Amino acid sequence: MSEPHEAGRAGAEGGCPAGEAPTRRAFLARLSAMGMGAGCMGALPLLEGCASVPFLTPVRTPEGGLRVPLDAFDTAPGVLVDFPEAGMPIYVHRHGPGRFTAVLTRCTHQGCQAEPDGSRIVCPCHGSEYGPDGRVLKGPAERDLAAFPVRIEGGTLTIVTTSRGSER
Numbered sequence: 387m388s389e390p391h392e393a394g395r396a397g398a399e400g401g402c403p404a405g406e407a408p409t410r411r412a413f414l415a416r417l418s419a420m421g422m423g424a425g426c427m428g429a430l431p432l433l434e435g436c437a438s439v440p441f442l443t444p445v446r447t448p449e450g451g452l453r454v455p456l457d458a459f460d461t462a463p464g465v466l467v468d469f470p471e472a473g474m475p476i477y478v479h480r481h482g483p484g485r486f487t488a489v490l491t492r493c494t495h496q497g498c499q500a501e502p503d504g505s506r507i508v509c510p511c512h513g514s515e516y517g518p519d520g521r522v523l524k525g526p527a528e529r530d531l532a533a534f535p536v537r538i539e540g541g542t543l544t545i546v547t548t549s550r551g552s553e554r
């Protein structure tokens with residue numbers, strides 16, 4: 387059996403209106419409507435792509451980690467977590483029971499903020515695309531998004547930010 391087209395799957399997962407695949411164009415149109423233009427703008431922590439991705443403010447651990455409740459993934463496969471130190475949020479994706487990845491949304495091409503968009507993370511600046519685990523799917527970016535280790539303890543996921551995000 388063949389896989390559905392990525393855009394269709396993204397729309398189904400992302401909750402976009404019927405017939406509206408989450409596209410770079412739609413994202414740029416939203417930016418334009420907000421008077422922000424379409425260039426690289428640094429942090430846009432509260433923007434969401436077409437897919438509705440929850441944005442969480444984490445609880446800080448004494449060591450500087452970011453703690454989010456696992457029930458945040460009950461209604462969405464991924465969440466954006468505020469990370470002011472980097473000027474961009476971290477995207478945490480649940481791949482299955484107990485399997486999570488956390489990646490900084492800074493595009494490795496020229497540093498724009500990439501946005502979760504269904505089953506991908508898409509950069510609005512020049513169209514690079516990453517998988518939900520941050521691996522490059524489409525250039526011009528050549529390197530994966532910086533990844534952070536995560537720990538699961540009880541009903542909580544902790545992003546270990548002290549490692550500064552590793553490149554794979």
Ligand code: FES
Nearest residue numbers: 493495496509512
């Ligand atoms: S900055 Fe992301 S594709 Fe260029």
